[in-house]
Amino acid sequence: MININNVSKSYVKGKKSVDALNLEIKDGEIFGFLGPNGAGKTTTIKMITGILNSDEGNILIDGKDIKKEGISAKKNIGFVPDTPDIFLKLKGIEYLNFMGDIYEVPTDIRKTRIEELTKKFEIFDNLNEEMQSYSHGMRQKIVICGALLSNPKNWILDEPMTGLDPKASFDLKEMMRKHAKEGNCVFFSTHVLEVAEKLCDRVGIINKGKLIFVGTFEDMKAKLKDNGSLEELFLEITQDE
Amino acid sequence: MNKKIISLTKVLLKNSFQRYNENNKKTSKIGKILLYAVLVVYLIGIFGFLSYGLITTLQQVQQEAMFIGVFLLGLALLTIIQSIISVTNVFYFSKDLEYILPLPLKPNEILISKLNVILVTEYVMELLFAVAPITAYGILTSAGVMFYIISLLVLIIFPIIPILIATFIIMIIMSFSKGVKNKDRFRLIAPLLGIILALVLSFSLSGTSEITDEELINAITQANSMVEMISDKLPIIKPAINAIVNSDFIEFLKLLGITAIIYIAFILIGNKLYFRGAVGNLSSGSKKGKNITTKDIRNSSVGKSYVAKEFKMLFKNPIFFVQCVLPSVLMPVVFLGIFIVSISSNNSQESIKQFQNVIGSFIETPIGLAIVLSITEFLTSMLYIAPTAISRDGQNAIFMKYIPVSYYKQLIYKGIPSVVFGTITSIIVIGFVYVIAAPSVLFLLTVLILNLVLLILQTILMELVDLKKPKLEWSTEYAVVKQNLNLLWPFVLNLLEIGIIFIVTIPLSFANYLIIALVILVLHIIITYFVNKYVYKNQDKLFDKIN
Numbered sequence: 071m072i073n074i075n076n077v078s079k080s081y082v083k084g085k086k087s088v089d090a091l092n093l094e095i096k097d098g099e100i101f102g103f104l105g106p107n108g109a110g111k112t113t114t115i116k117m118i119t120g121i122l123n124s125d126e127g128n129i130l131i132d133g134k135d136i137k138k139e140g141i142s143a144k145k146n147i148g149f150v151p152d153t154p155d156i157f158l159k160l161k162g163i164e165y166l167n168f169m170g171d172i173y174e175v176p177t178d179i180r181k182t183r184i185e186e187l188t189k190k191f192e193i194f195d196n197l198n199e200e201m202q203s204y205s206h207g208m209r210q211k212i213v214i215c216g217a218l219l220s221n222p223k224n225w226i227l228d229e230p231m232t233g234l235d236p237k238a239s240f241d242l243k244e245m246m247r248k249h250a251k252e253g254n255c256v257f258f259s260t261h262v263l264e265v266a267e268k269l270c271d272r273v274g275i276i277n278k279g280k281l282i283f284v285g286t287f288e289d290m291k292a293k294l295k296d297n298g299s300l301e302e303l304f305l306e307i308t309q310d311e
Numbered sequence: 312m313n314k315k316i317i318s319l320t321k322v323l324l325k326n327s328f329q330r331y332n333e334n335n336k337k338t339s340k341i342g343k344i345l346l347y348a349v350l351v352v353y354l355i356g357i358f359g360f361l362s363y364g365l366i367t368t369l370q371q372v373q374q375e376a377m378f379i380g381v382f383l384l385g386l387a388l389l390t391i392i393q394s395i396i397s398v399t400n401v402f403y404f405s406k407d408l409e410y411i412l413p414l415p416l417k418p419n420e421i422l423i424s425k426l427n428v429i430l431v432t433e434y435v436m437e438l439l440f441a442v443a444p445i446t447a448y449g450i451l452t453s454a455g456v457m458f459y460i461i462s463l464l465v466l467i468i469f470p471i472i473p474i475l476i477a478t479f480i481i482m483i484i485m486s487f488s489k490g491v492k493n494k495d496r497f498r499l500i501a502p503l504l505g506i507i508l509a510l511v512l513s514f515s516l517s518g519t520s521e522i523t524d525e526e527l528i529n530a531i532t533q534a535n536s537m538v539e540m541i542s543d544k545l546p547i548i549k550p551a552i553n554a555i556v557n558s559d560f561i562e563f564l565k566l567l568g569i570t571a572i573i574y575i576a577f578i579l580i581g582n583k584l585y586f587r588g589a590v591g592n593l594s595s596g597s598k599k600g601k602n603i604t605t606k607d608i609r610n611s612s613v614g615k616s617y618v619a620k621e622f623k624m625l626f627k628n629p630i631f632f633v634q635c636v637l638p639s640v641l642m643p644v645v646f647l648g649i650f651i652v653s654i655s656s657n658n659s660q661e662s663i664k665q666f667q668n669v670i671g672s673f674i675e676t677p678i679g680l681a682i683v684l685s686i687t688e689f690l691t692s693m694l695y696i697a698p699t700a701i702s703r704d705g706q707n708a709i710f711m712k713y714i715p716v717s718y719y720k721q722l723i724y725k726g727i728p729s730v731v732f733g734t735i736t737s738i739i740v741i742g743f744v745y746v747i748a749a750p751s752v753l754f755l756l757t758v759l760i761l762n763l764v765l766l767i768l769q770t771i772l773m774e775l776v777d778l779k780k781p782k783l784e785w786s787t788e789y790a791v792v793k794q795n796l797n798l799l800w801p802f803v804l805n806l807l808e809i810g811i812i813f814i815v816t817i818p819l820s821f822a823n824y825l826i827i828a829l830v831i832l833v834l835h836i837i838i839t840y841f842v843n844k845y846v847y848k849n850q851d852k853l854f855d856k857i858n
Contacts (some may be wrong), residue, residue, distance in 0.1 A: 098461075121712040123851070144715035156707050158629035160620070163603050170608075171616030172714050181608045197603045304685045 071097050071255055072118060072224060077127035079113055087113045089279040091127070095257050097223075100250045102270035103259040106308055110279040111259045112152065115228050119149045120258070121301035133225055144209045145173065148222035158202035162193065162212050165201060166219060173220035180219065187215040190241055206233040209235045214242065225249060229259035231265060243269055265303055315416060319424035323407065324431060339343060349440065353551045361441035366451045374453060382444050383551050385674045389440070390433055394477035395505040397429050397789075402478070402585065403501075404486055404630050405787040418582045426723055433470040441466055445555070454670065457558040459674065464563055466550050471570050472547050475577045480761065481506045482584040502633050506641070568812035580748045613716055617724040624703065625696065625728055631703055634792035636732050639694035643739040670748040677827040680758070681816040684831075685809045687740045687762050692805035696729035698798055701781040701857065702791045708857045718850040722785045726770040730763070733770070737762035757828045764832060768839045769804060778853045 074093040080086045083174045088253045099155060105111050116122040118129055120136045120143070122294045129136045134143040135275075136219050157165055166188075170180045190195040191211040203211060218225070225246070245270065246256045266273050273275050275283040290303060299306055362378070369375045400426055445462045448454070484501045498541055546569055555564035592842055611619070625631055671680050700707055700722075711721050741755050776797050792798070815834070816827050846853065 116709075116858060119713040123855070141715045144713060147713070149713050151709065153706065156710060157620070159624055163607050164620075165609070167607075168607060168616050168620050171613055172716060173610045174613065177608065177610045179646065180610070181605060184608055195602055198601050198607070203578060209346065272843045 071095065071130075072226075072257060073130040073134055074114070074118070075127050075129070076125045077114075077129060077175070079117060079122060079124050082147075082273060085277050088106040088117070088124075091276075091279075091281050092249045093281065093284065093291055095255050095276060097255050098250055098253050098263060099271045100246055100269055101258070102266035102273040103164070103257065103276065104261075104263070104266055104273055104304065105259075106249050107278040109276045109308075112228060113279075115226060115257075115259060118226055120144055122186065137141055140176060141145065144221075146223045146226045148217040148220065150210075150225075150227040154206070154213040154233070156209075156213060159200060159208075160198055161200050162188075162197040162204070165212060166197070166216055169216035170218050171224075175220045182216070183219050184220065184290055186212075187218060188212075190245075193214060210234055211238055218245070223254045225256045225258070227252070229260060230258055231260065263301060275304070283286050283307055313420070316420050316423050316427070319411070319416065320431075323401075323424055323428045327432060330630065332340040347796055348797070350796075353803060354439055354799070358440060359447050362444035362447040363451070366448055368449065372555070376552070378448060380548070381553050382441075383469070383548050383555075385443060386437070386469065386697055386712065387548065387637070388688050389432045389436070390470045390473035390833040391477045392506055393436065394429055394433065394474045395481060396502050397432055398474075398478045398481045399502045399505070399788075400630050400635070400789040401428050402423055402481065410748055418586055419578050422578060422585055426478065429474050429478070430470065431662065434467075437466055437470065443525060455558065457560075458555070461558050461560060461563055462555050463698050465554050465566065468563075468567055468570050469547065469551055470575055475573060477505070479577065479579070479584075480508050482581065484508075486584055486587050503637070503641075570764060583592065604714075614720070614724055617716070618727045621725055621728050627801075628703075628788060630792065635695040635699055635703075639690050639692075640737045640739070642693060642742070643690050643736055659842060660797075662736075667747060667749055671750060673826055674744065674748040674750045675754050676772070677816045677820045677822060677824050680754075680761075680824045680827055681812050683740065683744055683758050684761060684765070684812050687737050687758075688765065688805045688808050688812070690736050690740065691733045691762075691766060691802040692771065694729060694733055695792055695798055695801065697726055697770040698777050698801055699782075699791055700725040700774050701777045702785075702795070702797075705783055705785055705791070708781065708783050712857060718854045719847050722771075722846065722850075726767075729770045729773070730766050732758075734763060734767040737766070741832075754824070757825065761828055761831055761835075762841070764835045767827050768835055768842065769801070769808070771839070771842050772804060773801060774847075775842075775846070775853070776855065781856055785855070796810060 072093070072095040074091050077088060077091045078086055079088045091110075091114060093101075103111055103114065113122065117124045118131075118136065120140050123137060132145040132146050134146070136143045150183070157168075160168065163184075166184050167180075169175075170184075175183070178205065183195065186199075188197060188211075193208055193211050193215070196204065196208065201212060208229070214227075214230065217227075230242060234242065243265070250256050250271070270287075272284065272286055273290070273307070274281055283293070285293075290307070362382075366375055366378050369378055444464070445459075447457050451459075471539060481501065484504050547566055550562045550566040550569065553559050554566060674683070701711075704710065707762070711718065737759060741758055744750065744758070780797055782791055782795055782797070811834075812831060815830050819827055819830070834847060
């Protein structure tokens with residue numbers, strides 16, 4: 071479970087990038103985080119994962135404050151950043167072993183998980199190659215495998231579908247559903263509204279640092295005047311602000 | 312120079328020069344400029360001071376002109392060695408070629424722009440290393456305005472040919488890269504081969520005019536003959552010396568003429584040679600590996616795994632390895648190797664023994680210890696692992712923030728390669744000390760332990776420098792190590808360290824060297840303890856800039 075309580079962050083004095091954000095992502099839920107470019111999505115994700123410190127408020131991961139009990143809170147997070155170009159000089163298997171060591175995944179579980187995840191994403195045969203030779207999509211896949219290796223309770227994914235082929239994208243969505251069904255929590259940001267609609271139990275829309283909507287897609291449609299397309303709904307909500 | 316070349320040069324330079332963290336608006340720009348101005352002035356001051364000492368000594372035997380000769384030869388060699396490393400990076404390793412090649416640019420426009428980047432870097436180096444010696448010479452010989460004007464002109468033209476020599480050597484080596492399977496390893500070896508080739512060339516050139524003792528005496532008695540001897544080696548040295556020493560504009564024109572001819576010839580040949588090697592270089596590391604087996608999936612402790620990753624990232628990235636590790640390991644081998652070879656080849660067995668006895672009786676004294684420590688300090692100031700520990704990760708540095716490992720521990724893991732390679736440098740120096748002075752094992756052990764303690768402190772402090780101003784937004788690895796002002800700090804810190812060692816040593820120089828060693832040891836353990844405590848307490852704050 072992720073609790074975001076009254077969190078604010080500003081990079082420049084007097085201009086809040088995230089303004090008094092309150093959110094609760096329950097266990098067993100897939101939560102989609104939407105918003106135009108520069109709305110504060112990545113800033114929020116960075117604060118949840120401990121990359122950025124919030125100026126005000128607190129964030130709890132399964133009840134643990136990310137600022138005060140960072141190490142134990144981070145153990146329960148599997149994070150996929152928006153750019154997958156990470157440690158490209160390492161071989162795929164070296165990267166996964168490294169992630170396994172950092173998150174202290176026992177060898178037998180590690181073996182099963184690596185095989186399971188990389189075969190699902192069809193990169194098992196490429197594990198002995200340096201990641202710099204991977205395509206963008208393959209890099210995205212290996213980073214996802216690394217993040218999910220320790221089977222963390224809370225998945226936080228920043229634009230996870232970018233660069234994935236249709237099959238990998240489908241598989242990832244399936245994995246997200248399964249993970250949530252097992253009583254875990256999935257929080258992800260996306261620009262693709264259709265993905266959010268089909269996958270998410272709830273969505274949150276952020277614009278200019280403020281959370282302007284939280285609820286299901288049905289709530290969103292009901293709140294607005296006419297039953298337009300998803301894009302129209304989105305534009306209407308973000309333009310009203 | 313056409314507009315395209317100028318704008319491409321500008322872009323390449325901007326791309327590689329340090330961009331400060333946008334979020335860091337608290338410290339004023341003036342403060343930053345002032346800080347670096349102090350650093351630069353400090354370094355210039357040291358070179359000025361050294362030049363002053365050398366020129367006044369030479370003036371006593373009316374050989375001050377020799378200073379300019381030695382200075383220019385040193386500058387040429389330094390430029391060649393530095394350019395070999397820069398050229399491999401700027402011409403062959405930087406990612407920008409992938410974006411530049413599809414643009415409607417002529418090959419020679421790209422070539423000239425890239426040469427310009429190297430030239431600008433060398434001008435920055437000249438600012439640090441050349442301004443003070445020339446000014447010191449001018450003042451001490453009460454030279455007129457013409458001297459300064461001509462010197463400035465010479466310094467502008469002078470580095471071009473050494474750069475072209477370095478570029479040519481690397482181009483020849485890289486043109487063989489097409490057929491090589493492991494490109495990364497080849498990239499790592501190329502600059503090494505280049506430096507060896509440059510050294511072999513300069514030795515074979517100097518071999519013909521080897522200086523014996525007799526010649527040396529003659530040389531000192533005959534005015535200017537030393538300068539003549541040096542000038543044989545490079546066609547530009549003689550006109551450059553004459554231009555500066557005699558403020559002779561005609562000689563400068565000669566230098567300009569030679570440079571222009573070689574430059575044009577180079578552009579004509581370089582065009583073909585460069586693109587043959589560079590295009591072959593674009594596709595790297597695409598070889599297909601074997602499938603993994605269960606043995607490949609293995610467990611390690613967090614610390615071991617983290618440190619192993621740090622070593623792999625250094626070894627597997629040729630730019631980082633060549634720039635951050637190699638100088639401090641290679642320099643002692645080159646310098647000390649040359650020294651040993653020259654002693655043993657020019658002297659009889661007996662005189663070597665005598666030499667060893669003299670040094671041996673002196674080495675196990677406080678001053679002897681201080682000198683050995685200073686040599687290692689100087690050499691490890693070229694070790695750039697710690698001051699780039701964070702910056703080398705670039706945008707991946709945020710990884711440090713979201714994994715469940717404390718920042719303090721990560722800093723320690725990141726520092727270990729620096730301490731390991733610094734210790735290798737220290738062992739090379741110790742080996743050298745053993746060969747020339749054969750001191751007791753206790754002495755050698757003392758040096759090793761002291762070096763280790765100094766290295767640990769140096770590593771933590773340099774990591775703090777990097778944390779204070781990390782350079783995370785880069786598109787080419789070259790930018791992290793080449794145009795990074797943070798890398799002035801190891802020099803400053805180690806010079807300061809040498810100062811401290813001597814301040815402690817001189818008043819106690821009558822005592823046993825072990826007492827000095829103990830004082831240095833205790834002093835550094837105390838400082839390290841407090842610095843470490845500071846890092847541990849402030850780890851969250853120190854990592855603020857990484858986001």
